[in-house]
Every structure is written in C-alpha cells, then in structure tokens.
Amino acid sequence: MTHIVVLGSTNMDLVTYVATAPQRGETVTGREFRTIPGGKGSNQAIAAARAGATASMIGAVGNDAYGLRLRETLEQSGVDTDFLRTVEGPSGTAHIVVDDEGGNAIVVIPGANGTVDHLSPGDEGLIATADALLLQLEIPLAAVVAGAEAARRHGVRTVLTPSPAQPLPPELLAVTDLLVPNEYEAVLLTDRTDPREAAAALLDLVPEVVVTLGATGCLYLRRGAEPLVVPAPHVTAVDSTGAGDTFAGALAVALAEEKPVREALSWAAAAAAISVQREGASVSMPYRPEIEKQYGA
Structure with a gap:
C-alpha cells in the first residue's frame, strides 16, 4: 500500500457560518458555529488516508482538550x-468565516504548531519510508x-502546498518536486495575474507545478511537457474549507500509485468536488469508494 507522510500543522477550526462575511468594522449575525478538527497538515493526512494510503503525521498538538480531539x-x-x-x-486554532456561497476567510493561531521548528529523532527515518512527503507552511x-531536504536525501517525492503564501527560500525550492498553489x-509568489x-x-x-483554479x-505544467488543463466536476459548493488539502492529499496518493498525470489530476479534482459539497474541513473529506464513484460519473 502507498505510504504518505505529512509534516505539518494540526488546528482546531472554529467555524462561523454567515450569509455574507463582515467588512471591516461591521458586525453581522451568524447562523451556526462549529468546532471542527483541521489544520492543513492534518487535513492532508486524513485526505490521503481516506483516499486509500497508509498515512503518517509529523507535528505537534497542545496538552489541552483540543489536542486530544485532534489526535483522536x-x-x-x-x-x-x-x-x-x-x-x-494550547493547540493551534483556525478562526474561519464561511459565507453562503461557500467562500471563506481564515485567521490561524499557530499554538503548538509553532514548536515544530526542526525534525525530531525518528522523523527522518519515517520520511525515508514514504512514497511522498506532503508539506505546507x-x-x-x-x-x-x-x-x-530529508526527503531528497532518501529519494522521496516532495509535494508542497505554499499556504499561507509567503516568499519561498531557494533552499526549499531546490528540494521541492511538485508545487501546488491555488490561484x-x-x-x-510570482506577481503575475x-x-x-x-x-x-x-x-x-521547481520541476512540476499544479495551480488549482477552484470550480x-x-x-x-512540467518541464519539457505540454501544459494540461483539467476541468473540475460541476457541483454546488457549500464550504470550500479544506478543498485544496483534499486535492493535495488525493493527488499525492494517485501519483504514488503511478496513475497517469491527467488521470491523477482528475481523480484529485473529484475528491475535492465531493469535499466542497459538505461543511467543514476534515469531516468533508471523501473515502476512496466515493472518489471512484465521482471520478467515474
């Protein structure tokens, strides 16, 4: 079975659902509030596991109630x-406002994630066993x-989601195999529109790039090859939180299984399309039979 290792964050998502997100200085009344386990690292690990891989998580949670729930x-x-x-x-938290069109705005408080500033003993050994290492920011x-760098030493593909967006140092770009930003x-990252x-x-x-374009x-793009544009399934979005992580996790699994690139991208897009039709991040992520059904639709 494919093994995906994720080095990244775990957050408790504190999600408020509103008709329209408030502007600066504005107060609006929401219709619902939920606490949902998330974090880009955790989300990608769950997406990969549900897509059929053996998944392992490297990161940190706090010794609070959120930490227990995130681990569980x-x-x-x-x-x-x-x-x-x-x-x-405290564990990391993400404060999310979701509007009725499925759009979101997010403020992340790192908490325990801020302590993950180096590899701990055993981390590199785990990375060495992976078919792919998923990374975020x-x-x-x-x-x-x-x-x-550890993944490169052991010949493991690195898949980087550059979020939250920030300048990427040359030493990171030098050891990134696949970059997966949204628009x-x-x-x-490029100052291009x-x-x-x-x-x-x-x-x-970097050698390979996938730019996700939402709906x-x-x-x-890959060096030396023609660009590919892969459409997304037509669905009605309820909540786009976690869709990019679902895509990245499913894509890593598909590529590790040596699916052709176009098929892998379509398969990952099918997974993301399912997730946006459900509220929340980790709870919205589909299992492999659901992805296969959507992909074949």
Whole structure:
C-alpha cells in the first residue's frame, strides 16, 4: 500500500457560518458555529488516508482538550500519530468565516504548531519510508526545509502546498518536486495575474507545478511537457474549507500509485468536488469508494 507522510500543522477550526462575511468594522449575525478538527497538515493526512494510503503525521498538538480531539480525529481516520508530539500549551486554532456561497476567510493561531521548528529523532527515518512527503507552511519554515531536504536525501517525492503564501527560500525550492498553489498563492509568489503565466514562472523554480483554479479545475505544467488543463466536476459548493488539502492529499496518493498525470489530476479534482459539497474541513473529506464513484460519473 502507498505510504504518505505529512509534516505539518494540526488546528482546531472554529467555524462561523454567515450569509455574507463582515467588512471591516461591521458586525453581522451568524447562523451556526462549529468546532471542527483541521489544520492543513492534518487535513492532508486524513485526505490521503481516506483516499486509500497508509498515512503518517509529523507535528505537534497542545496538552489541552483540543489536542486530544485532534489526535483522536486523525487516528479515527486511520492516520498513524506516533510522530505527533504533545507539547505544553494550547493547540493551534483556525478562526474561519464561511459565507453562503461557500467562500471563506481564515485567521490561524499557530499554538503548538509553532514548536515544530526542526525534525525530531525518528522523523527522518519515517520520511525515508514514504512514497511522498506532503508539506505546507503552517509550521515554521525551518522544519519545512529540513523535512524536504530529508526527503531528497532518501529519494522521496516532495509535494508542497505554499499556504499561507509567503516568499519561498531557494533552499526549499531546490528540494521541492511538485508545487501546488491555488490561484491566489500563485499570484503572490510570482506577481503575475494570469494563472498560465504564474505557473510558467513557478516552473522556472521547481520541476512540476499544479495551480488549482477552484470550480474551473487545475492547470498542470512540467518541464519539457505540454501544459494540461483539467476541468473540475460541476457541483454546488457549500464550504470550500479544506478543498485544496483534499486535492493535495488525493493527488499525492494517485501519483504514488503511478496513475497517469491527467488521470491523477482528475481523480484529485473529484475528491475535492465531493469535499466542497459538505461543511467543514476534515469531516468533508471523501473515502476512496466515493472518489471512484465521482471520478467515474
């Protein structure tokens, strides 16, 4: 079975559902509030496990009630948490406003994630056993670089979601195999407004790029190959939180299973399409039979 290792964040998502998100200085009345386990790292681990991989999580939670629930949620989804540390203090939280069109705005408080600034004993050994290492930017950049360098030493594919968007240091780009930004992140990383131009600019930095385009689908570029545009299934979005993580987790599984690139992208898009039709992040992520059904629809 494919083995996916994730080095990244775990957060408790504090989600407010509103008709329209408030503007600066404005107060609005929401219709619902929920606490939902999330964090980009945890989300990608759960997405990979539900998509059919053996998944392992490297990161940290706090010694609070949120930390217990975050660990339990990962384990209930089949994710190995032996390398998920418990540290003194609060777990990470993400404060999310979701509007009636499924759009969201998010503020992340790192909490325990801020302590993941290096690889701990055993982390590199775990990474070495993986078919792919999934990375994001909700933990300190030093650990992301260390994880990617460890993966490169052991011939493990690195898949980086550059979120929250920030300048990427050359030492990280040098050991990144596949970069998976959304449109907004691609623009911030390149100062280009057109997705094709942004993807092409990123291709000067890494060997492969997938720019996710929301309901439009995704754009894939690889050095020496023609660009691919893969459409997304037409669905009605309820909540887009976690859709990008669902896509990244499912894509890593599909590529590790050596699916052709177009098929892998379509399969990952099918997974993301299911997730946006449900509220929440980790709880919205589909299991493999659901993905196969959507993919074949």
